[in-house]
Amino acid sequence: MPGEKMVLHSHPHWWFFWKQVAGGVVVLVLLALWAAVGDGFFNDVMKIVFLIGLLVWLLNVAYQYVQWRTTQFAVTSERVAFQSGVIRRSGVSIPLNRVNNVNFDQSIIARMLDNGVVTVESAGETGDSVFENIPNPERVRSLIFAQVEADEQADSERDAAALAKILKDQNPQQSGSEHSPQERLKQLDDLHAQGLVTDEEFDSKRREILGEL
Numbered sequence: 001m002p003g004e005k006m007v008l009h010s011h012p013h014w015w016f017f018w019k020q021v022a023g024g025v026v027v028l029v030l031l032a033l034w035a036a037v038g039d040g041f042f043n044d045v046m047k048i049v050f051l052i053g054l055l056v057w058l059l060n061v062a063y064q065y066v067q068w069r070t071t072q073f074a075v076t077s078e079r080v081a082f083q084s085g086v087i088r089r090s091g092v093s094i095p096l097n098r099v100n101n102v103n104f105d106q107s108i109i110a111r112m113l114d115n116g117v118v119t120v121e122s123a124g125e126t127g128d129s130v131f132e133n134i135p136n137p138e139r140v141r142s143l144i145f146a147q148v149e150a151d152e153q154a155d156s157e158r159d160a161a162a163l164a165k166i167l168k169d170q171n172p173q174q175s176g177s178e179h180s181p182q183e184r185l186k187q188l189d190d191l192h193a194q195g196l197v198t199d200e201e202f203d204s205k206r207r208e209i210l211g212e213l
Contacts, residue, residue, distance in 0.1 A: 008075040008143050012133035013115040016068050023057045075143050080120055082131055092129050096151040098122045102144045104137035181209050
């Protein structure tokens with residue numbers, strides 16, 4: 001999206017292909033058995049079995065590679081996103097301001113392979129989103145938290161700018177003059193009483209004005 005910055009983009013960890021690796025070992029075993037069998041009927045049978053196994057394995061590897069290429073996990077300055085699928089596509093997009101918590105899980109083997117599961121707990125209908133085969137899940141967790149904090153800071157700055165504009169618009173005749181802290185506190189109380197500012201904005205701005213006294 002316009003103004004959105006990519007922080008992290010990755011495909012699944014190479015462990016995504018573990019079944020294909022195991023299948024390759026089986027194909028090599030079939031090749032060894034074919035080579036070990038002498039001429040005759042069993043040799044022909046092993047040849048057919050090997051060729052069928054090789055063909056199935058190659059097709060499966062090609063399909064899984066396409067799946068890997070079309071499965072993407074990303075963290076941006078605005079959201080956490082995931083999408084996958086070749087023919088039927090699916091995905092999820094979680095705005096940073098809806099992220100409540102981020103957990104990761106690694107078994108002993110997964111730690112050795114630097115692979116793991118990342119779970120994003122978010123507000124809304126989607127609930128928890130579980131992402132598997134994520135490379136370096138601990139780093140991903142830290143990056144998401146850093147982006148959430150940066151997003152909250154940006155929201156706070158936007159709220160402060162909006163509040164300053166409201167204060168200025170409420171007193172256009174004095175826009176060119178400097179208000180005393182006491183006058184600004186009274187204006188802030190009036191805005192809060194009218195419901196034009198939230199409790200959080202009121203507390204934040206009040207502390208700021210009191211700090212000037």
